[in-house]
Amino acid sequence: MTTDTAPAPQAPRAPKKRKPRPQDRAQNAQGPKSQPQGKQPQPQPQGKQPQPQGRQAPAPQGQQRTARKPHPTLEILFGLYPDFFGARFLPLQRGVFQALLEKHPDVLKKDELKVALALHTRSTKYLERVAAGDKRHGLDGQPVEDVAPEHVHHAILEVFKRRQARTGDDLRPQTRKRIVEAFEKSGLSREDYLALVRSQDPAVNELTDEAFAELSAQTARREALQRAFAASGKTVAEFAEMYGLDPREVGRMLPKS
Structure with a gap:
């Protein structure tokens, strides 16, 4: 004799796990996103805009530079x-x-x-x-x-230092020229002049030495031209044309008769 029995109830199926996506695995590895400490955005006061980097806000009125009285x-x-x-x-x-x-x-x-x-x-x-x-x-x-010659010389160099500090141009050539002119106007010998104007500043002495080196080169050139002119037997214009020189420059370099 068979007895009909009701089928045993089946246990509910567990939900099927979803295969994690690559981006999910990366996010789980990094942990939950959070704002770093100390980096919380600060609200900007109303009416003020953040200043762009590299530029400074203008100084408030009253702090502007005024002309020295x-x-x-x-x-x-x-x-x-x-x-x-x-x-x-x-x-x-x-x-x-x-x-x-x-x-x-x-x-x-x-x-x-x-x-x-x-x-x-x-x-x-x-x-x-x-x-x-x-x-x-x-x-x-x-x-x-x-x-006094030494006062002129020191004034030339002081003016040079002040102006050189304010410009990108090289003021040394014109300063050397001024030193030579001051020396020639002084009427002193080279030794006497240098004894008066020597400074404790090596940079100043270097500029003075450069000026006198240029003067020596000019003197040697003038003497060579004078000897060549005396031996040529030509006029100033002819001599200048022969050497491709300016007649006025030749005339300045020749001894005055």
């Missing part, structure tokens, strides 16, 4: 002597400090005058006039004496 005593001196302390600069007589105190004892104060004169005589405009070889002038506006 002249020393009060220099303003007094300008009123008393506009030819010396105004747009026109001239080398001052030696002893000008004492002369000013004696002429204006009620207006000028000793300590303030000392500072003002130091500022004035160290200015580039003043040194440029000294370097040019202008004569020293008295308070009456009349020339009184030449500037």
